Amino acid sequence: MFRFKVITKKHPTESFRKIATALNAIVEGEVLEEKVGEETYLYIEKKDYSALEKIYELLRQQRILDVARKTLRNGVVGQATIFYVNKQVAFVGKINFCDEIGESPLGPIRVELEHENIDLLIDWLTPYTKNGKEVILVKKFP
Numbered sequence: 001m002f003r004f005k006v007i008t009k010k011h012p013t014e015s016f017r018k019i020a021t022a023l024n025a026i027v028e029g030e031v032l033e034e035k036v037g038e039e040t041y042l043y044i045e046k047k048d049y050s051a052l053e054k055i056y057e058l059l060r061q062q063r064i065l066d067v068a069r070k071t072l073r074n075g076v077v078g079q080a081t082i083f084y085v086n087k088q089v090a091f092v093g094k095i096n097f098c099d100e101i102g103e104s105p106l107g108p109i110r111v112e113l114e115h116e117n118i119d120l121l122i123d124w125l126t127p128y129t130k131n132g133k134e135v136i137l138v139k140k141f142p
Helices: 016-026 047-063 065-074 087-091 118-126
Strands: 004-011 034-037 039-046 078-083 109-116 128-130 134-135
Touching: 004 016, 016 047, 016 087, 016 109, 039 087, 047 065, 047 118, 065 078, 065 118, 065 128, 078 087, 078 118, 109 118, 109 128
Parallel strands: none
Antiparallel strands: 004 039, 004 109, 034 039, 078 109, 128 134
């Protein structure tokens, strides 16, 4: 079982297109809309491993594997990890981890990764580094 979901609240002042761009910076896919009461949420949900390609590359391009590993490990709940990224930074194609409240003026993007072996997924996506080089623990995923 694998699930990768990015979701964020759409404020009335925000453009659907801009939020879609931010979500697609993390994972490519069709942006869906969900209403919960008066609130509108936009999200992309994927169930195939190829959805990880974009975030895999971004973490390496930005050289943020260590902070990503710590963030993903700290977010583990059962068979999932949950973390937040800044919506405005994602809009320009980058990853910037943030808290759920306060750091992103229009609210963050919530990223949920679920897998029956979440530790293996985290080891593959965000391996240890030593002297700036990846220490490969998991060569291939899944």
